Amino acid sequence: xxxxxxxxxxxxxxxxxxxxxxxxxxxxxxxxxxxxxxxxxxxxxxxxxxxxxxxxxxxxxxxxxxxxxxxxxxxxxxxxxxxxxxxxxxxxxxxxxxxxxxxxxxxxxxxxxxx
Amino acid sequence: xxxxxxxxxxxxxxxxxxxxxxxxxxxxxxxxxxxxxxxxxxxxxxxxxxxxxxxxxxxxxxxxxxxxxxxxxxxxxxxxxxxxxxxxxxxxxxxxxxxxxxxxxxxxxxx
Numbered sequence: 001x002x003x004x005x006x007x008x009x010x011x012x013x014x015x016x017x018x019x020x021x022x023x024x025x026x027x028x029x030x031x032x033x034x035x036x037x038x039x040x041x042x043x044x045x046x047x048x049x050x051x052x053x054x055x056x057x058x059x060x061x062x063x064x065x066x067x068x069x070x071x072x073x074x075x076x077x078x079x080x081x082x083x084x085x086x087x088x089x090x091x092x093x094x095x096x097x098x099x100x101x102x103x104x105x106x107x108x109x110x111x112x113x114x115x
Numbered sequence: 116x117x118x119x120x121x122x123x124x125x126x127x128x129x130x131x132x133x134x135x136x137x138x139x140x141x142x143x144x145x146x147x148x149x150x151x152x153x154x155x156x157x158x159x160x161x162x163x164x165x166x167x168x169x170x171x172x173x174x175x176x177x178x179x180x181x182x183x184x185x186x187x188x189x190x191x192x193x194x195x196x197x198x199x200x201x202x203x204x205x206x207x208x209x210x211x212x213x214x215x216x217x218x219x220x221x222x223x224x225x226x
Contacts, residue, residue, distance in 0.1 A: 004158070031212055040123070042203050042216035043159065056212055091158055101147060101166060104214060106158035 002026075004107035006092050012113045013082045021077045021110045023092030029105075031098055034067055034077050035091040037109070043091055049075060050098055082114045118142050121204055121217025130226050134191040138204035138217045141185065145206040145215075148180050150189045153201045153219065162202075163189060194224045 005024040013019050025032050031050055035043035036059075045059040051072035060067070064083075069075040079086055089109040095102040121138045128134055136150075147166055151159035163178040165171045165187075171178045177190040187206075191198055204217040 033212060033214075035216075040219075042119075042121070042205075042219045043214075045213040045215070048212035050212070059213070093158075098212070099209075101164075103161055103164065106151075106160070108156075108158045111156075 004092055004094055004105055006090075006107040006110050008110060009108065010111045010113075012115060015084060015114055016081050017114075018078065018080050019082055019112060021079075021090050021092075021112070023075045023077070023094075023107060025073065025075070025092070025094030026096075026105060029094035029096050030072075031095040031102070031104075032069055032075050033093040033095075033104065034075070035093065035106075036061075037089040037091055039088075046077070046090075079112075082112075084114050087112055087114045116141065117218075118215050119204060119206060119217045122220055123218045125221040125223060127223045127225060128194055130194060130196060130224055132194050132224070134194050134198070134222060134224075136189040136191075136202050136204075136220050136222070138187050139185055140187075140206060140215075142206075142208075142215075143182075143185070144208045146209040147207045148178070148187050149205045149214070150176075150178055151203040151205055151216075153203060155200075159203055159205075194222075196224050196226050199223045 034046040037043040048056040049069040093106045150163040153159045168182040179188045201219040205214040
C-alpha cells in the first residue's frame with residue numbers, strides 16, 4: 001500500500017485480556033518503530049526493528065509487551081494481561097533506511113481502550 | 116526532566132496571525148530535528164525537517180534550529196483554519212533509530 005497500515009483501528013479489551021496489534025509498513029522499508037501515545041501527550045518510543053532484528057526495545061514498559069517482525073516486513077505488537085494504564089494509541093512507523101536523515105512515516109494508529 | 120520539552124498550549128490565534136512554536140532539549144547528540152503535524156485521530160505527518168543548526172523555509176513554514184541554545188522553533192505565517200492541529204517537535208541522533216518527541220502544542224486558528 002501507499003502508507004503504513006495498522007489494524008485494528010479501534011480495540012476495546014477487558015482488563016486481563018491479551019491483544020495483538022498489526023502493522024504493515026511501507027513496502028521496502030527497512031526500519032520499523034512502535035510508539036505509544038497517551039491522550040494529550042507526544043508519542044513515546046517503544047521498540048525499533050531493522051529488518052527482522054529488534055535492535056532497541058528499551059521503551060517497552062513491562063514484560064507484558066512483546067513485539068516481533070519475523071520476516072522483516074509485517075510487525076505485531078502484543079500486550080498480555082492488559083491493564084487500564086495500557087489504554088493509548090499505538091502508532092507504527094517505518095522508514096526506508098537506517099540513517100538519521102531518513103523520513104519516518106507514521107500510520108494512523110490503533111486505539112486501545114482497556115475496560 | 117524530559118529530554119524534549121514543549122509547551123502544550125493550547126494556543127488560539129486569529130486567521131492570518133504569525134504562529135511561533137518552540138521546543139527545548141537537553142541531549143547534545145541530537146542532529147536531526149523535525150516538526151510533525153497531527154490532526155485529530157490521525158497519525159503524525161512530517162511537516163519540516165532540518166539537519167543540525169540553521170533555518171529552513173517551505174512556503175508559509177519556517178523551521179529554525181539553534182544547537183548552541185538547544186532550542187528549535189517553527190513559525191507559521193498567514194495562519195489558516197486548516198492549520199488547526201497538534202504540532203509535535205521531534206529529534207534524533209545521527210545514528211540509531213528512535214525519534215524523541217515533545218508533548219505537542221495544540222493550535223487553533225479561528226476564522
